[in-house]
Amino acid sequence: MKRMTIKVLLVVLAMALGAFALMGCGQDSNVIKIGFNLELTGDIPKVGEASKFAAEMLKEDINSKGGLEVGGKKYKLEFVYQDNEAKADSAVNAALKLITQDSVVAIVGPNSSKQAIPAGGVCNDNQTPMVSPWSTNPDTTKDRPWVFRAAFLDPFQGPVAANFAAKQFGAKTAAVLFDIANDYSKGLAEIFKTEWEKKAGAGTVVAFESHGTKDQDFSAQLTKIVAAKPDFIFVPDNYNQVALIIKQAHDLGYKGPFMGSDAWGSAELMTLCGKDCIGQFFSTHYAAAGAQGATKEFIDRYNTKYKYVPDDVAALTWDATRLVLQAIQEAGKVEKDIKAERKLVRDALANIKEFAGITGTMKFHGTGDPDKCAVVVQISPEGKFEFKESVCPQ
Amino acid sequence: MAGTSGSPPALFFFKRTTTLWPSPNRPTGHCPKGRAVQPARQGPIAQPQGKVSPVEFFQHILNALQFGSFYALIALGYTLVYGVLRLINFAHGDIFMVGAYIAYFVAVLLLGGEGMHGLGLSPALTLAITVPVTMILTSLVGVTLERTMYRPLRRKGADRLYVVITALMAGLMLENGNLALLGASRKSFPELMEKVVWTFGGVSVTNLKVVVIVAAIVVFVLLEFIVTKTKIGMAMRGISYDKFAIPLMGIPLDTIIVVTFILGSSMAGLAGILYAMSYPILEPYMGALIGWKAFIAAVVGGIGDIRGAIVGGFLLGFIEIGVVAVFPSTLRDLFAFSVLLGILWLKPTGLFGVAQTTKI
Amino acid sequence: MQKHTFTISLFAGIFLLTVLAQFGVINQYLVSVIMLMGVNIILSTSLNLVNGYMGEFSCGHGGFMCVGAYVSSVVTVLCFSKNHILGAPLLPPSLALLAFPLALAAGAAVAAVAGLVVAIPSFKTRGDYLAIITLAANYIVISAIDNMEIIGGPRGFMGMNATVNGMEGLLDIPWMLLWVLSGTVFTVWLLRRFVSSTLGKGVPAIAQDEIAAEIMSVDTNRMKLIAFMLSSGLAGLAGGLFAHILGYVNPHSFDIMKSTEVMVMVYLGGMGSLSGATLSAILFTVLLEVLRPLEIWKWVVIPLLLILLMQFRPEGIMGNKELSDLFPKLKKYYSFK
C-alpha cells in the first residue's frame, strides 16, 4: 500500500518533470512578444499590479489599432507576465524563462533593484534588451549595454529634495527616517544626508533613523527625531509607511513639515494618510494633478479603467514599454531570428537620444540611464499632488 | 516638546510603570557604551541628544508599553494553544491579520465609506458592535483551521512538527489568498475613536495608546482567571500535563481544544482591531512579522505560561524600543535578537518556563 | 560491477546534463532551474540532518546559507573582480578554477562556525526554545549584513560573475552547472556516509531517547556539535553556489521565508530520509516553476497542495525510509559502504 502511494507519487513527479521540460510555446511570425518580470506577489505586490495594469492598457491600445506598425507591417503585441515573487532568484528564473521559453523580444522590469540587478545581469549575458521602469540603483545598468531604465537615479533625486527643502522651509537642520531593508530608501537617505551636510555643514542632519520593511510602529524612532527638533523630516519611504510615519509623528506632537521622495507618489497615499499628509512635499517623476497632454490622458484613462489614480510605477512602466515599442519601430524591420531581432531592438534603444515620456522627457547618453527632470509636488487640501516646481539636471 | 517635568498625575503613572517594568533601565544603563558604538556605525555626525532626556525616556516607555501590548496579546494566542497541544500555531499571526480585515469589513459595513454606503452608524456604536463580532468571526477562523487541518493530522498520529508545518502553510494560504481575492491595494481602517492627544510636559499620549495598554492588561487578568479558576481552565492545564489521562477522567479533549482555539483566536481578533485602529493600514502580510516576533516573545517568556506570554511580549517591546532609543536604530534587530538569544542561553526554558525533569 | 551501476549512471547523468547544456539542447532556463534544484537538494538534505535525524526544530537555515553565500562571494570578488571598496583583483582569472572550490569551502567553514551559535545552546535546551535560538540567529545574520556597508548592506553584493567568466575563459563549458551538480552529489554522499555509520547513528539515538543515548556511551554534546556544524556548513556550501549562480546576493534573499521553504522541503520529504529530502526538493522546485502561470494564485495553490499531501501522508513522501528500503532491488545497484 505505502509502496503503491510512493510509486504513484514518483510517477506524478516524473510526469511533472516531463511536462515541465516540454514547456514553452511555438513562434508566430506576425506577433511581437514582450516579457514582463514583475513583483506580483511578495513584499510589494502593489508595484507589480500597477505595472501590469499599465502594460495591459498599452497593449489594448495598440492591438485595438491593429497592432504595432513596423516597416509598414502591423504586428499584434503579446505581453507575457512572469511573477518574480519579489525574490532575487525567482527574478533570474523569470527572466531566463522569458528569454528562453517564451522567447520574448525584450523584457520590461523588474521594478525593485533587489530583483532588477540580478535579472539585468542575466539579460545582459543572454543579449536580451531589458528596461527597468523603477529601479534606481546604479548597479542595475552599470557596464550592461543591454540594460536600460526609465527612472532617474538616487544621486539626482537626493540633491533635488535637499535644495528644495532648504529653499522652501528655510531649514537649517534635517532629520531622516528610512527603511534599512530597502536599498532604494537607504541609498536615497544616505545621498540626501551627504548632500545636506555639504550645504548646511556637518551635524546638521540631527537624526538619521531607520526601520524595517514590514514595521508599522515608528514611535521609538520618531520620539528620537522629535527630541532632536529638526526643521523638517526627510522620509524617502514607501507611501504605506509614509502614511503611518506622519500620523505617528503628529501623535507625538510633531508640527513641522515633511519632505518625501518619488516612492510617495501613489494614489493610495491619500486614502491611507488622509488629512495628516496635506501640505507635505515630495519629489517625483510627474505631478498627477495639473498634468497636461499625454500624461493627463493616461491618468484619466487609467483612473476610469482601474478606479484609482496611477502611481509613478504605472506611469514609468507605460514609458518603459513605449520606449521598447519605439525602439522596435525604429529598428524598421522585424527579424525572423529572435537573436537578431533582439540585437536590432537593443541597438535601436541605444540610439534613442531623447524620448518624450509621460513622466517627462528623457535624455540618454549611452549609459542606459535617462537624464530627466524631477518635479516637486505639494499635497493639496483636496489630496491632489500639485505641481510646485520642476528641477532639471544641469 | 518644550518643558521637562511631567505634571504630577502623569509622573505618578509613569513611576508605577517603571517600577513594574525595570527592563527599560537596562538599555539606558548601557547608555555610554551606546555612545561609544555610535560614531563607528554612524559616521561623522554624532547624535545631538547626548543622553536620553527624561521626557524622551517616559515617551519611550509609553511607546514600549503600547507595542509590547500587541506582542503580548498575540503571544497569548500562541501560548494558549501551545500549552494545550504542544503545537506552535504558526498561522496565528495571519489569524491576527484576518481579524484586522474582518474588523475592517464589519466597521465599513456599519459605518459606510470606502466606496460602500453602510448603515451609517455612529463610530462609537460601530466600535461597540465591531469588537464582539470580530472576535467571534476570528475565533471561527481559528476553529476552522483546527477542525479541517490540525485535528485530522492529530487523529492520524502525525509527528507534531507536521502539524506545525501545516500551520505554516495555512498561514501562507491566508496571506496570499487575501492578496489574490482583495487585490494588492491596502485598506485604510476607518477612525472609530476620536483621537485625543494628551501632552504631559512634552510626553504625548493618545487615548488609543491607553486603551491598548489597558486592554492587554485586562485580557491578561481575564485569561489568568479562566485558566486558574474555572473548570475548563483546569482541564486545559491538565491536558498540557497529560494528554492521555484527561479523556479517561471523562473530560472531552476536543471540546477543550476547541475552546482553547476560540480563546486564542478571539485574542488575535481583539489584537487585530486594536492594531488596525492604531496603525490604520491593512495589508495581507501585516501579520507575518509581528506573528514571528510574538512567537519569540512567547517562548522567551516561557511558552505555555500565560504570565510568560505577557512578560515576554512587554519585554520584547521594551528591548526593541530601548535599543532604538539608545543605539542607532539601524542596529535594532541585531541587538534586540542578540539580547533575546542571550536570555535563552542563560535561561534555556524561558523566564517562566519550567525545565522538564525526566525521571529514569 | 553491478554494485557500481548506480554510481556510474550518476556520473554519466551529470556528464550528459553538462553536454546537453553545453550544446544548448536544454536551454539556459532549464539549466538555471536544475541548478537551483541542486541548491535546494543541498539545503533540504543538510537541514534534514538536524530537523529529521536529530528531531530538533531548526528554522534558521537561511541564516547559515546567507553566511556561506557572503563569505564565498567576498573571497571570489576579492580575488577576481575589481570592487569599488575591496579594490582591484588580487589574482589572475586563470586561477579561478582553483580558487572557486576553495572559496566555497571557506564559505562552508565559516557557516559551520556560525553553526556553533546554535549548537552550544543545544547542549542545554531542546525543541521550541532551540527553534527560537535558530530563528533569532537568522534575524541576527541578516540584520548584521544590513549594517555592513563594505559589502553593500541591503543594496546587496555583486561581482561574482568575474569568477565564473574566469573559469569559462579557461574552458567554455557550463561550469556552474558542473559545480552545483557535484556539490549536490558530494553533500548527499557525505550525509549518506555519516548517517549510515555507527558514529552517525548516534544522532537519531539522541532524537529517540537522549538519556538512553548518553548512558549508552553516546557523547551527545559531541554528536550535537557535529550535526549542527555539518548541517550549517553544508547550508553555507549551498549559499556559496547560490550566490555564484545569481552573481548577486542580497541579505533579504535569505530571510525567514527562505528558511520556511527549506523546512517545508524537509517535512514534505519525510524526517530522516535523504532520498525523501532529495525528492521533495526536486518536487518543490519544479512546483515553483510549473505553477508560475498562476501568478498570484500560485502561493495559494502550493500551500494547499502541501497541506493535502500531509493529510494523506502525515509522515511525508518517504517517512523515515530510504528508496532502497522500499525497493530492495535497488540495493544491488549501488554500494555506499
Added chain:
Amino acid sequence: MPLLEAKGLTRRFGGLIAVNDFNIELGEREMVALIGPNGAGKTTVFNLVSGFYQPSEGAITINGRDTRGMRPHQVTSLGVARTFQGIRLWGEMTVLDNIRVSQHYRAGYSLLDCFLRTKKYMIREKEIERVAWELLEAMELKEYALELPRNLSYGLQRRVEIARAMSLKPSLLLLDEPAAGLNSADVEGLIKLVRWIHDTFPVTIWMIEHQMKVVMSLCTRIKVVDFGATIADGTPEEIQNNPAVIKAYLGDDTI
C-alpha cells in the same frame, strides 16, 4: 582493589534526602541485589553510579577512577552498563542498530575516517557488527535483529535491553528491576539469562529487584535500603531473618 567503591554517597533533592550516606564495595564477578520498599532511593543510587546524577556528598570510584564530574557516557566507557526500570530502547532503530549504537564509545574513528571510509573505519565497523551479531546469536535474538523494538513483546524488549547493555562489554552491569512486568515463564527465562551472563562474561551484576524469587535464586549478597539509608547487608539467609528488614520490607512483599 574493588571494582566499585561508593563512600558516604548522599544525594539531596531540595529538602528531600533520596540517598543518605550509602556505602558499598563490589568485587569482581559478584552478583549483588539492592532491595528496599518503593521510594527507598534504589534507582537514585543507580543513577548516581551511572553518572546521571552527581552526588551531593561522597564519592564513587570505579576501578580506582573517581567518577565525580564525569558525564554519563564517560562513566559508561569505564565499564558500567545499565538497564532501565521502564524500557528505554531506541524505538525507531532496528534491534541490530540498537546494539551497534551502544558501542559508540568503542567506534574510535574520527569523522574524517567516517567520510573517507578509511581502513580503520572498516575494521572498527566490522568489529562492532561482529560483536552485535555474536551477542544477538548468544542471547537468542538473532531472528529479531531487523525488527523494530516496539514491535517486540515486553519480555523480548527486556532481553534486547540487556543485550544492549552487554554490548558495552561492561565489568559492572546494573539491572534496574529486570523482572518488572514479566510473567512467570519470562521470569524463569530471565533468571537463566542472567545466570548465563554471569557465567560466560567476566562481569559483576548488581540488580534492583522486588521479586524475591529472582533475588534469592541469583544473588550471593543482598543490600537493603529504606528512606535512603542502608538497614541491612548480608547473604540471602541473613537478610531473610533480619528483623529490621522484615519490619521495613517483607511486610509489603510477596515471596
